[in-house]
Amino acid sequence: MCVFEVVRKDVGGRVGRFEVNGKVVRTPALLPVINPNRLIVSPQELERDFGAKVLITNAYIIWRNKALRERVESEGVHNFLNFGGVIFTDSGAYQAMRGKELEVDNREIVLFQEKIKSDVGIFLDVPTGDMGYIEAKRTVFDTVERAKECKSLTGDSKIFWACPVQGGAYPDLVSYCAEKVGGLGFDVYCVGSLVTRLEAYEFRVVCEQLLSAKFSLPFNRPLHGFGIGLPSFFSLTAAIGCDFFDSAAYALYAQKGRYMSVHGTYDLAELDEFPCSCPLCVGSTPEEVRRFDRDECERFLARHNLYVSFEELKLVRQAIRGGWLWELVQERARSHPRLLEAFNVFRLYPELERFDPVTKKSAFFYSGPESFLRTEVSSFRRRFYGNYRPEKGRVLVVLPYSESKPFSRFYNVWNTKDIHFAVMTPFVCVPLELENVYPVSQNVFVRNDVLIYKEMEVQFGEFLNRFGNYYDEITVLYDVSSVRAFAKSLSLEDKGKKEGSSAWDYLLDLKGLLDFQFGYPAGDIFGEGVFVRLSKRTGKIREIYDEGNLLGVLRMDGLFIPSIYCAELLKNALNYPIRRVVVDDEEVISFIKAGRSVFAKFVEDCDPEIRPKEEVFVVDKSDCLIGVGTSLLSADELVSFDRGIGVKTRSTIKRKENNL
Numbered sequence: 001m002c003v004f005e006v007v008r009k010d011v012g013g014r015v016g017r018f019e020v021n022g023k024v025v026r027t028p029a030l031l032p033v034i035n036p037n038r039l040i041v042s043p044q045e046l047e048r049d050f051g052a053k054v055l056i057t058n059a060y061i062i063w064r065n066k067a068l069r070e071r072v073e074s075e076g077v078h079n080f081l082n083f084g085g086v087i088f089t090d091s092g093a094y095q096a097m098r099g100k101e102l103e104v105d106n107r108e109i110v111l112f113q114e115k116i117k118s119d120v121g122i123f124l125d126v127p128t129g130d131m132g133y134i135e136a137k138r139t140v141f142d143t144v145e146r147a148k149e150c151k152s153l154t155g156d157s158k159i160f161w162a163c164p165v166q167g168g169a170y171p172d173l174v175s176y177c178a179e180k181v182g183g184l185g186f187d188v189y190c191v192g193s194l195v196t197r198l199e200a201y202e203f204r205v206v207c208e209q210l211l212s213a214k215f216s217l218p219f220n221r222p223l224h225g226f227g228i229g230l231p232s233f234f235s236l237t238a239a240i241g242c243d244f245f246d247s248a249a250y251a252l253y254a255q256k257g258r259y260m261s262v263h264g265t266y267d268l269a270e271l272d273e274f275p276c277s278c279p280l281c282v283g284s285t286p287e288e289v290r291r292f293d294r295d296e297c298e299r300f301l302a303r304h305n306l307y308v309s310f311e312e313l314k315l316v317r318q319a320i321r322g323g324w325l326w327e328l329v330q331e332r333a334r335s336h337p338r339l340l341e342a343f344n345v346f347r348l349y350p351e352l353e354r355f356d357p358v359t360k361k362s363a364f365f366y367s368g369p370e371s372f373l374r375t376e377v378s379s380f381r382r383r384f385y386g387n388y389r390p391e392k393g394r395v396l397v398v399l400p401y402s403e404s405k406p407f408s409r410f411y412n413v414w415n416t417k418d419i420h421f422a423v424m425t426p427f428v429c430v431p432l433e434l435e436n437v438y439p440v441s442q443n444v445f446v447r448n449d450v451l452i453y454k455e456m457e458v459q460f461g462e463f464l465n466r467f468g469n470y471y472d473e474i475t476v477l478y479d480v481s482s483v484r485a486f487a488k489s490l491s492l493e494d495k496g497k498k499e500g501s502s503a504w505d506y507l508l509d510l511k512g513l514l515d516f517q518f519g520y521p522a523g524d525i526f527g528e529g530v531f532v533r534l535s536k537r538t539g540k541i542r543e544i545y546d547e548g549n550l551l552g553v554l555r556m557d558g559l560f561i562p563s564i565y566c567a568e569l570l571k572n573a574l575n576y577p578i579r580r581v582v583v584d585d586e587e588v589i590s591f592i593k594a595g596r597s598v599f600a601k602f603v604e605d606c607d608p609e610i611r612p613k614e615e616v617f618v619v620d621k622s623d624c625l626i627g628v629g630t631s632l633l634s635a636d637e638l639v640s641f642d643r644g645i646g647v648k649t650r651s652t653i654k655r656k657e658n659n660l
């Protein structure tokens with residue numbers, strides 16, 4: 001069985017841990033393609049100089065040569081390649097796609113991979129390539145049949161098996177294929193037939209193929225994109241959810257005298273200087289390398305190309321950990337218009353938002369109009385329009401956007417019983433009580449940009465459309481001085497919020513926040529007895545109490561963190577399965593009650609709307625509360641993963657003394 005767990009997440013990307021035969025690979029990972037007949041860069045070098053923990057080689061090329069076949073059968077592929085890491089083996093489908101007649105069938109090559117003790121084998125699928133729809137359909141049916149054959153041959157296999165998904169440029173066929181093979185229980189899934197489109201720089205189509213596959217495959221298995229070897233494309237495909245990339249590109253480009261960089265590839269003949277600081281490039285000049293003999297020159301370029309590729313993968317993993325993968329994707333997309341164009345695929349797959357954490361440590365950096373396609377934007381809008389309800393009968397006062405935040409402090413205004421403030425922002429027109437919620441105040445936009453103003457207008461229109469009839473009157477203020485004059489006319493400055501007060505203004509604000517975060521009518525749990533403690537440093541609400549009981553705290557990212565006492569109230573106010581994570585096993589429940597985290601494999605069921613970094617209620621089968629904590633995974637992942645932590649428990653019913 002596959003051993004794969006997710007450690008960190010950002011967008012649809014994940015930093016994971018893939019374990020096979022005691023060897024661990026950190027994902028997303030690059031699998032350099034090794035041609036056993038032509039080792040431009042040897043597996044030992046890959047391990048020693050590049051820190052490669054995994055590679056892919058071709059079982060068909062080994063099998064085809066009788067002497068080689070016998071040798072590898074007797075000594076095993078690891079000894080043959082002299083590589084201690086994880087070895088994936090492919091089966092010749094690529095050669096078939098390139099028009100070669102294969103001398104082997106699926107059964108034989110599957111058994112051969114078992115014999116040579118590959119770590120992850122790939123059966124002989126039928127590539128779609130560039131076929132027309134009818135033939136493409138045929139390849140999908142045949143691939144599914146061969147997947148079943150592989151499963152029947154490898155029942156007690158010691159090695160892992162990867163299953164390619166075919167269908168080419170037809171998303172419906174890709175989804176169909178993924179659905180059919182997804183249920184067969186393979187350890188890794190790969191998306192095939194990307195190569196011709198990659199060579200043509202059809203990145204949008206490639207992304208569509210990957211996404212159609214991803215959403216029809218099990219979420220708990222690593223996804224491998226065949227042939228993705230262009231470093232500038234790594235971040236985008238990782239953001240979609242690719243965990244493995246295999247690259248022959250480093251070698252193929254080197255053969256053609258091409259020098260890779262994350263900004264594009266260059267012809268060695270054109271370079272005056274090497275724009276790179278890898279150990280090779282710092283030690284020589286393009287002129288010197290051009291004087292090398294052909295093989296040496298190719299080897300130099302292949303090694304440099306690998307340095308660039310491995311470096312980019314490290315950056316991608318770091319971006320996922322830091323929550324700034326989108327920024328890296330946007331930066332890289334600037335290196336080619338076809339990459340930028342690929343962004344449009346996110347219009348077709350808004351569900352990618354399901355995998356993105358609801359809050360992040362790093363600020364939202366605007367870097368062009370496609371920033372509005374980002375998952376953080378769609379996530380905030382979905383939640384806002386779906387969950388939020390303004391209090392009826394107030395006057396709405398709409399304030400202009402300001403770079404200075406919090407808006408309330410900049411304008412010196414706050415909501416009252418009669419007046420509700422909202423601020424024009426490019427995310428939505430934001431009610432003042434949500435001003436601290438990520439990413440409303442954790443962002444940097446370009447100033448005085450007409451596109452951004454347009455987006456604010458569109459969002460304001462949407463706000464009026466949804467909520468206009470909740471208000472008795474609506475006033476729009478367009479500049480700072482009119483806001484200041486307005487605030488003065490109400491003498492709001494005399495009504496400063498006082499700590500400990502049970503004033504209605506906190507009540508309505510907190511109701512708004514809870515409805516937004518947990519869904520209407522969560523906010524109704526707050527009654528007249530609510531009072532707050534303010535942070536001495538920021539003046540913001542810190543703790544919220546209800547007649548002596550701590551209800552929860554407000555975090556810096558504006559989200560409400562409920563105490564176990566409050567979790568019970570919220571759970572009772574919200575219908576099953578809202579925010580529930582269900583566990584069943586008695587022993588597991590007692591571990592959780594003792595304060596342990598909830599492992600994903602024990603999750604029986606959960607609210608399908610849960611996103612990573614969300615506050616959730618851990619309950620048993622009868623919906624009795626066990627604990628409260630933060631989900632580290634999305635709903636789809638919580639129910640499917642059999643490894644790793646699903647919910648980080650913060651407080652449980654047995655540990656009430658801590659209360660939070």
Ligand SMILES: [Zn+2]
Pocket residue numbers: 274276277278279280281282304307
């Ligand atoms: Zn270099």
